[in-house]
Amino acid sequence: MKQKLTLLVLLFTLLVSACSPAQPTETITLKVAILPILDVLPMVVAQQEGLFTKNGVNVEFIPVGSAPERDQLISAGQADGMVNELASVMFLNQDQIQVQAVRFARTATADQALFRILAAKDSGIQTAADLKGVPVGVSQATVIEYLTERLLQAEGLSADEIQTVAIPKIPDRLALLGSGELKAAMLPEPFSTLAAQQGATVVLDDTLRPEYSFSLITFRKAVIDQHPQAVRAFLAAIEEAVALINADPQKYSGLMVDQKMVPAPLAESFKVPTYPLKGVPTQAQFDDTLAWVKEKGYLNKDFAYTDCVNGSLLP
Missing domain, CATH: 3.40.190.10 (Periplasmic binding protein-like II)
Incomplete structure (x- = not known):
């Protein structure tokens, strides 16, 4: 009798568990x-x-x-x-x-740039060829340095003709470009638009090689x-x-x-x-x-x- 009672209790417990709503999964x-x-x-x-x-x-x-x-x-x-x-x-x-x-x-896409290489207002730099041997301000060991080199290589510059200088902070790069202390810099949007608005010349951008x-x-x-x-x-x-x-x-x-x-x-x-x-x-x-x-x-x-x-x- 005691065994039957225990079995009934167990079956009832299982039935209640099966009918109870599942506990909600914890939201991560x-x-x-x-x-x-x-x-x-x-x-x-x-x-x-x-x-x-x-x-x-x-x-x-x-x-x-x-x-x-x-x-x-x-x-x-x-x-x-x-x-x-x-x-x-x-x-x-x-x-x-x-x-x-x-x-x-x-x-980047063929009609939307993420990054641009810009030249200072009175630098006289207009084309990629003008950047031979000119230090371009970048943040080192980042997509900015990578992209600078790949874009200039695609324009025919050799490794020894491509020069970069490490200026990690974007506001510093923008300010030095604006003052002319830096002749060229790679800047992300929207800072490249601001630099152009302030007189810098857009030399290259990644719409030319968006895969990079x-x-x-x-x-x-x-x-x-x-x-x-x-x-x-x-x-x-x-x-x-x-x-x-x-x-x-x-x-x-x-x-x-x-x-x-x-x-x-x-x-x-x-x-x-x-x-x-x-x-x-x-x-x-x-x-x-x-x-x-x-x-x-x-x-x-x-x-x-x-x-x-x-x-x-x-x-």
């Missing part, structure tokens, strides 16, 4: 380090429009003032994701595979491995945000200004750019960047494409 919070740059506008739009919540993920932004600060947070595990570039992914992975790029953030110019959304590999659904949800929200921006860009011009993604003098005139749909760098783009960082002596290591790029989480 992803911490994303963001610089005040145009590349993060889709993230900010996704947050403002409730798209992260809609897709089942919480996102917390951690504002940072520089790329080194961003990278330190990632390495310390205090941030989960960021916008960076392929060379940066490789540098972070040099000792162990810490991060993977999961989506393009921005890309892009930024990335990157997450720590530990986060990708442990919470792939959260990263997928994040990217699904980004895809929706990009669609909203591209359909009605000026709707978000105020947000772009409020987030200090454009300098004050351009607040009224600078247009919201077009953002790329889902995608990741190709094997060829990866191989060229790896060849460059090794050629420059910044790294002495080979990576597999899949060490650094993971397109499997795209919606």
